Amino acid sequence: MVKMTYVEASREAVREMMHADKTVWCVGEDLGRGSVFGQYLGLQEEFGPDRVADTPISEAAIMGAAFGAAMVGTRPIVEMRFSDFALCATDELVNQIAKARFMFGGQSRAPMVIRKPIGLWRSSAAQHSQSLESWYVHIPGLVVVCPATPQDNYSMMKAAIKCDDPVVYLEHKNIWQMEGEVDKSLEVTLGKAAVRRSGDDVTLVSWSDTANKCVAVADRLATQNIHAEVIDLRSLWPWDKGTVLASVRKTGRLVVAHESVAVGGFGAEVVATVAEQAGDALRGPLRRLGAPRSLVAYAPNLEDQVRITEDMIEKAALETLGKSAP
Amino acid sequence: MVKMTYVEASREAVREMMHADKTVWCVGEDLGRGSVFGQYLGLQEEFGPDRVADTPISEAAIMGAAFGAAMVGTRPIVEMRFSDFALCATDELVNQIAKARFMFGGQSRAPMVIRKPIGLWRSSAAQHSQSLESWYVHIPGLVVVCPATPQDNYSMMKAAIKCDDPVVYLEHKNIWQMEGEVDKSLEVTLGKAAVRRSGDDVTLVSWSDTANKCVAVADRLATQNIHAEVIDLRSLWPWDKGTVLASVRKTGRLVVAHESVAVGGFGAEVVATVAEQAGDALRGPLRRLGAPRSLVAYAPNLEDQVRITEDMIEKAALETLGKSAP
Amino acid sequence: MKQVNTATHNTARARELLAMMERIRAFEEQAILAAERDKLVLGAIHPSIGQEACAAGVMQALNTDDILLSTHRGHGHTLAKGADALAMMRELLGREGGCCGGKGGSMHIADFGVGMLGANGVVGANITIGAGAAHGIKLMGDNRIVVDVFGDGAINRGPFLEGINWASVFELPVMFVCEDNQYSATTKTKSVTAGQGAAARAKSLGLKATVIDGNNVEAVANAADEIAARLRAGGPPEMLHLITYRRTGHTSFDPATYRPEDESAREEKLNDPIARQRTLLAGMGVSEDALDTIHQTAQTEMIAVLAKAAATPFPDDNTAFLDVQDTGSPAVEAF
């Protein structure tokens, strides 16, 4: 076990994989200086500028070129800086990368990790705060990963780099400095949720930083003798439907919480699936927490208006139990 | 009442609005020759090349420039040709157009109609067949319209052009030649569903061409003395939750059907909302039909594998009633 | 444009170039029949009739393991790169044994076995992808090169700038080929293109750019050979701008009524690359009969190819769910 921050964890995973596999390389803007959040600090010194490549401000080319390089046998790690800028490379990701293998009848592979930091962070306003994970889940061909802890950011990054499919890898900007113990020997399977708290009373399903809030809520609820099961999906495609359904069958109660906009968010998929497949097991109202269909404003108090808080999650959990917040 | 095809209906609406409002103009590739499907035939002759502008193959510029022109007081109708190509202008649509009014504190408006023909059509394969309506519903600031009939393609196009918000207008490529009676005096409100068949037994919710299939299914079911209520949402944002909930409260049964991929599709939002808000009224299993999370292939038989058919919808409707198909 | 000294021509290569152009022409004539006459092709096909010199001339400069990225109008490039005509025709008809298993069709034709990494349904998208293929090659220390073909319309898309700048900055072995047939779908490209076009833009991005009569297959082949040699010697990326003409409509369904009436006929008469190469070969002493045989051989081959393709079954239905991805099931989730 090693103590690491979230940002160190994925950096270390990248570093180890670059040592293990010469075809792994990183590509994006300002990588030689670590990129925006220090995710690549030291890697250019260690692996040289070919394998940690500084690029022009050309998101379409970063994505498109990495794809071309993937098709000839390399394994690029693509840095998009803020997930928002990745929208400049949507054709490349959705029409090209996601579809190539199928469209070409299995002739090609695009083993790529596409890193797109998501989420609310420090008054960054509408063009630097988005979480569009539900978009990518909707696109056949893509794997979607949302790690919430240093351990997962280590283990899932390794799994993502090893994966032969294109992986959209969504780190949350607000937890770069989150510390945690990392067991380097722990391997994860993409598509397997983490049950971060076990409980019989209510199931809390979440991912990314909001999963951490759910854990805190479970701890709060425990003091009220309510035992919440916290399922951190960790990857949204594949998503661990089995674990969620089993938990809801046990607890009879479900709260799904995510930071992204509720309307059309992935929470709808989770709620719909539970309603369809375990509707009979429900013993309380279904609750879904997501951002209002408004935009992220700059002023801190306005930014807070679209934030999903621990209080909200706690309240929702209590409501599924027919209780009100203390 | 006038008989019109779906393609004629929106063309006529555009023509009339261009006569009524000098600030309305059309912009896109090959418009002078009618664009790919004849949607603009004759308009350049009638209004000249400034108001029906032929552009370079520059989707980002078509979208971005139209937005700039909208901010200074014109009302552009943007043609993206195939919704797939619109992905080349995602930053412009999602980061710029959708956010401008909010981000600038209400100083700007982007009254635009962004036309993106969607859907499966004649072996067009993975890059020319997508339906990504759920993406746009998830983006605050955008209105999302999916007309299914000539009448709606006439009336909703008019409403979209009059709307001061950016409207993502998704015509379905497979029904350009669909004929229908159009009442030109009929005005629609964006956000109001059309109840295309009334019934007490089961609610079928859909939009775009799949709504037409639901109507056909309702007619089939009627011969079995089953009365389906068909709700054609027509716009997905805003969507007419009230009409859907009232119908499900009446029928106790729900089938949602759409052509786009089921996982993360807008059907999940509809099912989740019903489960959350009218779960107590349900008297049969919830059913959601959408495409598998695979890609659209070229070969006609493979293309058919991801198609939602009338048979499937009928079967699902019967299942909500505990019956099996005849 | 470069002048070609016909005296130095190699007759064997000249024959091969003609033969390849005849094969491309015959393939596309059959493909059009398959679409129009036989209704066996449902999706759009974009013929390159009249542009065969570009495909034949450029691809002969490549080895099998060199890489090609192409466009929606890519039959000629693919065939000239060495793909099997029957597998291609099967693909156009969406049949089993098509080079993409019937999943791609004309617009996504690809044959990775001969380094052909795909046509593309999105104009200009292949420009960054091609640059990236070269990037990968360079990272792996391979001595292969990449040819990245696109149309005159594609130079108005952002990826043109981003991809070429990229190749130049990373000094990648790419030959960018602008196959300039003067049209972007129904639009005369000049009317929507500022400045002097592909070569000028490439130069502004630091590339050497060569402009060639794209209907002169010998000139195209020579230019491509020279560029390929420079790239193999470690030279920086270059642009080859080939001026040609699209003799058909944009797709096989398009009557192209938007063109000046006799434009296509005049081009056919004056600039047909096959006729020009026949004239050249005749001048070198090759008999009419020998030339006709080349023509007939190609015709016979492709008629048989269509017949065989048409007799091939459709792919197994289950392949609709194969090769989506390894992780997670593509199967129906909700119904």
Place this chain on the structure above:
Amino acid sequence: MKQVNTATHNTARARELLAMMERIRAFEEQAILAAERDKLVLGAIHPSIGQEACAAGVMQALNTDDILLSTHRGHGHTLAKGADALAMMRELLGREGGCCGGKGGSMHIADFGVGMLGANGVVGANITIGAGAAHGIKLMGDNRIVVDVFGDGAINRGPFLEGINWASVFELPVMFVCEDNQYSATTKTKSVTAGQGAAARAKSLGLKATVIDGNNVEAVANAADEIAARLRAGGPPEMLHLITYRRTGHTSFDPATYRPEDESAREEKLNDPIARQRTLLAGMGVSEDALDTIHQTAQTEMIAVLAKAAATPFPDDNTAFLDVQDTGSPAVEAF
């Protein structure tokens, strides 16, 4: 670069240019204090210290109803276009009365009342938008012009090509201004840019391009005046390439350790546009005292502006749901 004959200078304009540069400098110094010292600015701010000549020189060529599109580094442009400093500072602090109601912050600053249609958080995105604003103006038959400012890093993004080609094809009244401070965030722009840069690329797209010492505010102003006059007379779009230097880090938080150690100090010493303009004015006979007064006035103004902004309340919470759209409610749908 163009030479400027100082003898022909108009002292009044020269003073105004200095005063505007001093105001921009003072505004940004206060903004940096607000961020670093006072922790009142949470989001990123991108100072333009050392680049003030670009903003002051270009914007003086515009009328209030002319249009400006700017970048993430847009304080100077916005102020010089005529925006109110207090409303701007309130915006940076996310306060009520901020020019975007506190919703945009530094990166989305805008003042439509003075034709400033927005900074942008996406590099290069404003290039097509500016072209489009000019398109709209032209369609409406207005006689206004558009200035579209972007950095040297933005010329590697696709919208540069698409937006400039567009403006040229539609003959739109846009002055594209590349404010070349030599850096793209932490990267030396030259290292990722092929060819000769902004002017060469613009020329390849059919534009006239003028390269000017961007730290010489008189030269910038003269060039901008000339271009503006040509645009008002119906001339085609043009490019103005201003060479300057980013003296601070990319954001106010960035120590910029990646730069050669004395680079910024040397630039400050040799090329500070304010110092240079002071020298020019001194040479024209303006006293040190008068110049100091200009400096002091700006400082006093902006110190007061920050104090006043800091004393302003945050916006009403409910405004978080205002101005999303007319159609449909932005309110919470699911919890």
